[in-house]
Amino acid sequence: MSKYIILLPIVFPILMGALLPLFRFRSRKARNIYVELVTALTSILAVWMIFHRPSEDFIVLNLAGELAVMLHIDGLGMVFGALISVLWPFAALYAFEYMEREEKDNAFFSFYTMTFGVTLGIAYAGNLMTMYMFYELLTLVTLPLVMHGMGKTAVAAGKKYMTYSIGGAAFAFIGFIFVYRLGDTMNFTFGGVFGSAAVAGKENLLRAVYVLAVLGFGVKAAIFPFHAWLPSAAVAPTPVTALLHAVAVVKSGAFAIIRITYYSYGTGLLEGSFAQKIVLGLAAVTILYGSVRAVREPHLKRRLAYSTISNLSYIVFGAALMTPAGMRGGMLHLAAHAFVKIVLFYCAGAILHRSGLEYVRDMDGLGKKMPFVTACFFAAGLGLIGLPPMSGFISKWNIGTAGIAQGSGPAVFGVIAVLISALLTAVYIFGFLIRACFPAADGKLPDASGRTAPSDPSWRMKLPMAVLTAMVLLIGFFAEPISEFLTRVANGQI
């Protein structure tokens, strides 16, 4: 079999997405079938690659010296690749119904499909150069999606997103340069690349650069001072906020942080240093900050966006613990939060789509009108709070025990932050659920101020929600195999 096949899951969706506007589809239905086929095929390819991953690196092209575009699938890449491959076809299915009433949906689906390829590129990147390239591409390819509405707020949000991302990438680039100059290799190597004598005496400099790089990638992972673009971006259509701003884009940021921590800079260099303390502290602050803002946010989608900010930092916190247990916890949360948050956003989107309601205070008694959506929200919400045995609990348990075991001051502070944040999560999730399920006796039912009287959406929205909700539950109940696999990844065995 040709080694070029690893390119396929990356190039195929980008190409087909770019070609989409050229096909003159006679109806939306034909276009939808085309998009669904492309994403499904890509998913199959991506998952197939995971099971038949090539053992040697595949260099696509060599730019100069060590600057090569190189693909290689390792354990971490498998986790991220599998995660998005599972989610994307469902997300596309959901988007079909949601986008029916929007304009320019051809352009939307074109970029939506291309983003899939780019994200897979990040997952399967074999060296820092390739990851950085796809990382920058991701910003460009998702920008039209954020600005899709082209209203004043949408354009402003798009500009904000752009400015933040490019500024962050500049920081990340500093980290990139140092690995290039001082590291043994650009390729991702478990345990780090700073083995040679060239590093001696420059450890503290490298640690400082690591902090800069984390902050740079942290812009997409919405670490505290650089989070502001995410709630603004909630203005984008829900399929975008759900898939990109809860999974693909933001998780790319968290993924990149795990990459440079464990595979480029290496825990040996960072463990116990000031760099680790700074990153842990920032993550802990973000965890608290996101939850507090979510509690005070009346707009449902923005509330979920703040919740995402908080939860992304769980991952960063787990990764920054620099122990195998911490990395496992971070990766578990990466997976668990993806499923949970995508369902929650789908529910918010379905509510917005079917009833036009955006603010939690208007949603009294919605549970009676939209029982299916509320049930999904309920299950995923419990997962987000971390009620055992939901998936959120398993990851929280792993992160918490890892944090206590690590034992430094910022780590313990972070664990406390995680627990306080879980409490606040309960407040903002139940704030909606109780309103929806137990309306106060004098409360009014939601009126039909929206475009239609509120009711459950059709099967195209329901199916992704049902399947993904089931996944939320299943991941929690049968976490053992996943946890075992991640343990092996975190120990560098895969």
Place this chain on the structure above:
Amino acid sequence: MAENLWLTLLLVLPFAGALILCGFCGQGRGRAMYLTADLLAAAEFALALFFAVPVLCGGGYTCRIKELCGFGLSFELDGFRAVWLIILSFMWLTAVVFSKEYMEHHRHVLRYYCFTFLTLGATAGVFLSADLLTTFLFFELMSFTSYVWVAQEETKGALRAAETYLAVAVLGGLVMLMGLFLLYHLTGTLALDGLREACAAVQERGMLLAAGILMLFGFGAKAGMFPLHIWLPKAHPVAPAPASALLSGVLTKAGIFGVILLSGNIMHQEKEFGWLVLFLGAATMLHGAVLGVFSVDLKRTLACSSVSQIGFILVGLGMVNLTGGNALAVNGAFLHAVNHSLIKLVLFLLAGVVYCRLHSLDLTQICGFGRKKPFFLAVFLCGAFAVAGMPLFSGYISKTLLHEAIVEGGELFAGSAGVLLSVTEWVFLVSGGLTAAYMLKLFTVLFLDEPSERVKKCTRNYLSMPVRLLLAVPAGFLLLAGLLPDRILLPAAEQASAFFGAAGAVHGAGAPHWFSMENLSGAGISIGIGIFVYFTVVRQWLRKRDGQETVYVNRLPAWYDLEESVYRPLFLRLLPFLLAGACRLAESVVEKTAWFLSGPLLAAVCRLADKLVAGIVWLISGTMLSEKKPREHLHGAGRIAYCAGRVMDDLVLLLNRTVRRKRPIQKSFVHIFAVGGRRTRRTAGLVARSVSYGLMLAGIGLVITMLYLLLG
């Protein structure tokens, strides 16, 4: 211990039952639903007996499912758990059968039944769990499913109470989780059978104590321990009566289950922990009893009584820890927990009967309901005498054991510790007295006072046959157990003692002379205090005659409510205010720092560059692309532009008057400058907001890097 996977059937049955009810008994099929529910509860009871009876005759079962939930679930059935399994499944059976009558005219009955069975499964899971993670899992599940009970009526009061309940449960759960993190870090295991030894070997005693206190917070919150008891007096009056019986009878005991683990096993070497439990227990005991005396609502009185009785159990558990597993304390705490469950089952169901007929629980409204109802009287008396610790009833046995434990513990400690214990003894006796007082108050209300208008109107038959039967069983047990303590209660307690510590840790004689003068005098003092309080406080101060009617007044000051005057302001006003303030502060700090970091120089350079670009743009548009612009009328110009314009205008005026008299200049420079300035600003703003600005910042970052690389 035999491995027995079928044990999980005890959990699967209720969870599946809830699904069956949900799936097959939709709206409008009431009878089928009631029948299914009854059958399911009966099946669970039969199953419980099937598993528990062999265990009580010796032996035990364990069960471990490694694959589930990431860390595996493990269960165990030993003597202690077997006793509780029987009690809880019996209580559920009674409650479910009674629910049929109680819920007849209520809405959302199906939801109520579903969550009743879900809670049954979760509670059984807590009592069967053999490692703390499994306990925690089912404990949390139980908290969330029982929320629906409290919110069932969907009135404002119910929703508010449910909110409190959920808040306490979630907070307790998370604090407990922190304790679990610490404990797991210290011992490396959470399996109950190895935990005692593992904890004994821990070096960092301070950390262990912290873990224990955090977990006590979690379990205590569910048990109703002071100062976390606030949900109890609010939740019980609004929940349906059968649910109240279960909440108070079983769910609080799930919290006690955890406290037993803590004080008997995990923290058995930490005497500080014992004192903590003892004092919190004493506070709970007294506080609950005082609230009970003042209460003017039937179910609220019973709820306060529950708080108080939980305090008695906690005092016993404190003594278990302090005496290192004295048999008196062990048996007393266990038996009081068992008694309290059955007592509250009886009393809450009676309260449910009252509510069914009168639709009120206000003591003034229900005066005289029990008149000419001999069965009602008999059952009520069994419950009341038992809870007040009257000799010949089971409550007397457990209270005597607890009392003896305190007295015997006092002999172990000298000095101030001994004094503290004798103070505890008096608090114990006074609380017992107050218990007698509020039960006497209820007795007078139900059976002696003149019937109220409401009661006179109600003439229907008040109890159906099955309910009579189900009430008679626990009531009879309370009497029988009190008469034959050595036959019934002590063997059960012996079964349980292993759970309070490793075999051999429980020591001392467990059976005092029940009816010796010494023990009778303890009960006598209590009941004496009770009668005294009743006639001085309740009769004189809390009860008024209003013509024909007797009126009970609430004399409790409004501020004497921990929830309303401390917790709610703290958690809903102060903390959000502080947290949000902190967030806002952090945001502004970040903004300011970003500004400072970019530095006045950098900012100036950037601004200059902006102005340069904007200037060029303006220049081009002003020269090459110039169009005749219509005069713009300005409302305001920048200060500098205005000044410069004025200066220019004055110059022009001067010129016009001197040099250019013949061809005066007509332009107004104020206006020209203002237009120009505004245009520059607008363009600069556009540039600053645009992508190029971000790119420029990125470029500056790159330049700095390049500089470093060149120099380094």
